[in-house]
Amino acid sequence: MPEPIIFAIPKGRILDEALPLLARVGIEPAADFFDKKSRALVFGTNQPHISLIRVRAFDVATFVAHGAAQLGIVGSDVVDEFAYSELYAPVDLGIGHCRLSLAGPEGSAPPGIGESHIRVATKYPATTRRWFEAQGIQAECIKLNGAMEIAPKLGLASHIVDLVSTGRTLVENALAEQVVISEVSARLIVNRAAFKLRSAEVPELVEKFRAAAGQGDAAA
Ligand SMILES: Nc1ncnc2c1ncn2[C@@H]1O[C@H](COP(=O)(O)OP(=O)(O)OP(=O)(O)O)[C@@H](O)[C@H]1O
Numbered sequence: 001m002p003e004p005i006i007f008a009i010p011k012g013r014i015l016d017e018a019l020p021l022l023a024r025v026g027i028e029p030a031a032d033f034f035d036k037k038s039r040a041l042v043f044g045t046n047q048p049h050i051s052l053i054r055v056r057a058f059d060v061a062t063f064v065a066h067g068a069a070q071l072g073i074v075g076s077d078v079v080d081e082f083a084y085s086e087l088y089a090p091v092d093l094g095i096g097h098c099r100l101s102l103a104g105p106e107g108s109a110p111p112g113i114g115e116s117h118i119r120v121a122t123k124y125p126a127t128t129r130r131w132f133e134a135q136g137i138q139a140e141c142i143k144l145n146g147a148m149e150i151a152p153k154l155g156l157a158s159h160i161v162d163l164v165s166t167g168r169t170l171v172e173n174a175l176a177e178q179v180v181i182s183e184v185s186a187r188l189i190v191n192r193a194a195f196k197l198r199s200a201e202v203p204e205l206v207e208k209f210r211a212a213a214g215q216g217d218a219a220a
């Protein structure tokens with residue numbers, strides 16, 4: 001028996017939308033996956049050769065990039081932030097839609113040309129630095145793991161780069177969206193080496209996800 005395929009899924013917001021997609025591909029997690037009291041992190045599925053791990057969104061990319069998991073589901077925000085060369089993101093799953101945006105205090109102008117330096121609070125320092133560099137502005141990024149929206153008010157940074165969906169979090173913290181940096185959706189990610197080494201299983205799974213996401217003709 002070969003080692004099981006390890007499939008990494010995020011435990012945050014994407015999970016609810018990912019489960020129906022997994023079901024369309026024919027993967028049903030074992031009952032303990034849904035047991036809120038369970039502290040288990042690896043779960044069997046109805047497919048004897050597929051196990052699930054449920055980890056934090058950023059860690060999905062890390063597990064797959066290092067080959068500890070062969071496949072995973074993660075937002076394009078995370079794929080772009082890491083830019084791991086070992087990651088292949090062949091399918092836009094059409095779930096987890098939001099956008100990564102620059103925001104600043106309500107009524108303020110976005111940072112402009114001629115401005116040489118800006119301090120930005122974000123969970124996405126690499127993406128933020130890259131984007132500001134393209135605008136000719138050097139961004140000093142302060143890495144936060146959540147609640148970015150309070151940083152401008154407390155003087156930690158003048159702007160934030162964060163995910164926006166309804167826009168409610170920005171409004172309730174007296175901030176305004178100034179520039180959309182990227183549109184975000186969840187992607188199927190695959191370890192490049194596993195795609196070749198597990199050629200009997202991984203490419204077929206990719207095609208099933210493509211079909212389940214409405215992007216191909218392969219039967220689910
Ligand atoms: N407001 C939102 N609307 C839609 N999708 C979102 C929103 N916020 C985040 N996402 C998507 O869901 C992914 C995971 O978000 P979430 O913060 O819930 O995950 P998590 O695993 O709890 O992360 P962590 O605990 O490490 O902060 C994001 O990377 C993004 O792709």
Ligand SMILES: O=P(O)(O)OC[C@H]1O[C@H](OP(=O)(O)OP(=O)(O)O)[C@H](O)[C@@H]1O
Nearest residue numbers: 146147162163164165166167168169170
């Ligand atoms: O535009 P909205 O619909 O208000 O959504 C945006 C919020 O959602 C995400 O945070 P999340 O709730 O995942 O919490 P976090 O700050 O812990 O990441 C994001 O970081 C924003 O704070």
